[in-house]
Amino acid sequence: MKRIRMILFALICTCLITMNGACRKTTVQNVSIPENNGSGVDVDLTDLSGNMVYAQVYDMVTSPEKYRRKTVKMRGLFATRTDEKTGELQYGCVIQDALACCAQGIQFIPAEEMRYPDDFPAMGDEITVTGEFDFTMDGNVINCILKGAETE
Amino acid sequence: MERLFTYLQYPFVRYALIVGVLIALCSSLLGVTLVLKRFSFIGDGLSHVAFGGIAIAGVLNVSNDMLVVLPVTVISAVLLLRTGQNKKIRGDAAIAMISVAALAFGYLLMNMFPTSSNLSGDVCSTLFGSTSILTLSIREVWLCIVLAAAVLAMYVLYYNRIFAVTFDESFAQACGTKADRYNLLIAVITAVIIVLAMNLVGSLLCSALIIFPALSAMRLYHSFRNVTIASAVLGVVSALAGLILAILTDLPVGSAIVAVQVLVFGICCILEKHI
Amino acid sequence: MTKTKKETLLDVKDVSLGYEDGAIIEHLSFTVQAGDYLCIVGENGSGKTTLMKTLLGLQEPLAGTIERSAALKDNAIGWLPQQTVVQRDFPASVREIVLSGCLNRTGRYPFYRKEEKERADRAMARLGITHLKDRCYRELSGGQQQRVLLARALCAAEQVLLLDEPVTGLDPKVSMELYEMIRQLNRSGITIIMISHDIASAVQEATHILHIGQNIFFGTKEAYTNSRMGKYFLGTEESGE
Incomplete structure (x- = not known):
């Protein structure tokens, strides 16, 4: 019994140390985001499951430096918002989590001239957006944008 | 399979699996003692208290809500697990009282002093876990690893005493074991685990992580040691399976894990009849 | 026949037992010597379990002292509680x-x-x-x-075993086997203190009887059998009431 206990304890310690090593490695290197099939898209969210998309978008919105200038393709729901300061109409792609109670979105700026509302889908309709990821800081608030976006 | 391998490249997926396994391991170990002491609903009670703690932390604008949640939950755990000796309020009534009161006041506070624009989203995510497990920061992962390691170490070192106090507290006390101290230890460890488990399955489903692996193991094994080990294995395996299932599909994480645990329990019941 | 002086393991002097709202037993005194087989009998609610808990150190007496011999440290009493x-x-x-x-x-x-x-x-x-x-x-x-x-x-x-109603709920044959086992343990030198509802068996097995309740009796079983109290309780049992 004592031996089994020692083995169990050793196993647990080994697991903890291994995981610790794995975590440490991750923070040292630049996060490697899996590259896609060379179609020009660096981060293809349309290929991921629902939970993964939400988690990935959360990662992009909270640690945006890793994704700067990467081409991102995402599918979500179309939404608009009026900027309080400039009065400008902004377009966004919104992702909901599995329980549909939480949502996050990323603003996109279309590449070509598009007129609202004719060239856009209805609010809440599905939209696929591909664009270059960038972000700006407004005090402590991070604003993420997909520039030069093409929509489907 | 290939898809899973691709997903494992993402750091937040690895974090989720590590934390999920550690939380499931600690919960299922402790679950054996709690179920046998007839405190199965303590998970529910304490997670509602933690919810109330989160509300208070939000109102007070505390940046790291753990600073409020952990102490509040630990104090409640100590009070609840000791009311067995209080003749006026029996254990289960005390848990029920504190549980609903905390939930009600927590939600009330969140409504009166809203700290975010999406109140129902925040509440929903706290109650059901939502995707919290997939959005952990490296700091939270480290905190979890350290706490889980401490819990495991204490469990292994005090295993014999925990057994004695679970089987027959008065006898242990008559022999000179300070049963009160070990009850306190169990209460504190339970509180810590519940606070961590809320990230995995949310407030409402915390009880499942504690009770299902223990109950499944008790169907199949006959010594306390084997029940404990089996509970740990079953807990970890079902948490991993539930997590992976949720990551590969669109299912909510908390419910997927609990669904797998219920399935495992069903299988153990069937095996019990045929062994 | 040489009589060796037996060691006094427990010396209970003028003890009162109970809870904050009142004493259940007052002015209780008895001794337990090494090798004794003491049965504690009495009606329900007379305080037998309270006495046992006090002997074990789980409760403090309201008054009086309980002296333990040096050989009997605090945790040298084995207890068989009710399940x-x-x-x-x-x-x-x-x-x-x-x-x-x-x-x-x-x-x-x-x-x-x-x-x-x-x-x-x-x-x-x-x-x-x-x-x-x-x-x-x-x-x-x-x-x-x-x-x-x-x-x-x-x-x-x-050294000492404290048994709290060990045969409750057991059928007669199993009870007899358990009594035999306890008797053997006593013969091998272990002091037995047993709470029992079964006065007839108690008198059969024990060397000393402590009867608590409205009146307190402590003495050898022969003394108990011959006492008025003993005759009353045993007589009640014999007449099948």
């Missing part, structure tokens, strides 16, 4: 339960050493339950479960 509902259904092996009686011997060391395991094995052998050591406790019969708990009490202490 709780939780325990009857407990998933533990017999060996694990018996070993738990050795907990006070491990000190600060977290695990059981060879000596403690051997002690548990000896206790199980003494009670004839070695063949049950890997069986699950909840699968055993009432009599077997009592033997397991008795083995656990022996692990905790080998």
Whole structure:
């Protein structure tokens, strides 16, 4: 019994140390985001499951430096918002989590001239957006944008 | 399979699996003692208290809500697990009282002093876990690893005493074991685990992580040691399976894990009849 | 016949027992010598369990003193408590339960050493339950479960055993076997203090009787049988009331 206990304890310690090593490695290197099939898209969210998309978008919105200038393709729901300061109409792609109670979105700026509302889908309709990821800081608030976006 | 391998490249997926396994391991170990002491609903009670703690932390604008949640939950755990000796309020009534009161006041506070624009989203995510497990920061992962390691170490070192106090507290006390101290230890460890488990399955489903692996193991094994080990294995395996299932599909994480645990329990019941 | 002076293990002097709202027993005095077989009898609610808890150190007496001999340290009394509902259904092996009686011997060391395991094995052998050591406790019969708990009490202490109504709920044959086992333990030198509802059996087995209730009696069983109180209670039993 004592031996089994020692083995169990050793196993647990080994697991903890291994995981610790794995975590440490991750923070040292630049996060490697899996590259896609060379179609020009660096981060293809349309290929991921629902939970993964939400988690990935959360990662992009909270640690945006890793994704700067990467081409991102995402599918979500179309939404608009009026900027309080400039009065400008902004377009966004919104992702909901599995329980549909939480949502996050990323603003996109279309590449070509598009007129609202004719060239856009209805609010809440599905939209696929591909664009270059960038972000700006407004005090402590991070604003993420997909520039030069093409929509489907 | 290939898809899973691709997903494992993402750091937040690895974090989720590590934390999920550690939380499931600690919960299922402790679950054996709690179920046998007839405190199965303590998970529910304490997670509602933690919810109330989160509300208070939000109102007070505390940046790291753990600073409020952990102490509040630990104090409640100590009070609840000791009311067995209080003749006026029996254990289960005390848990029920504190549980609903905390939930009600927590939600009330969140409504009166809203700290975010999406109140129902925040509440929903706290109650059901939502995707919290997939959005952990490296700091939270480290905190979890350290706490889980401490819990495991204490469990292994005090295993014999925990057994004695679970089987027959008065006898242990008559022999000179300070049963009160070990009850306190169990209460504190339970509180810590519940606070961590809320990230995995949310407030409402915390009880499942504690009770299902223990109950499944008790169907199949006959010594306390084997029940404990089996509970740990079953807990970890079902948490991993539930997590992976949720990551590969669109299912909510908390419910997927609990669904797998219920399935495992069903299988153990069937095996019990045929062994 | 040489009479060796027996060592006094417990000396209870003018003790009052009870809770904050009042004393159940007052002015209780008795002694327990090494090798005695003392039965504590009395009506329900007379305070037998309270007395037992006080002897074990789980409760303080309201008044009076309880002196223990130097040989009998605080945790050198083995106890066979009444079983709780939780325990009857407990998933533990017999060996694990018996070993738990050795907990006070491990000190600060977290695990059981060879000596403690051997002690548990000896206790199980003494009670004839070695063949049950890997069986699950909840699968055993009432009599077997009592033997397991008795083995656990022996692990905790080998000088004095405190038994709280050991044959409650057992059928007559099993009760007789358990009484025989306890008798053997007493013959091998262990002091027995037993709470019993069964006055007839108590008088048969014991060397001393302590009757608590409205009136307190302490003395040898012969003295009890001849006393007015003894005759009253035994007489009641014989007439089948």
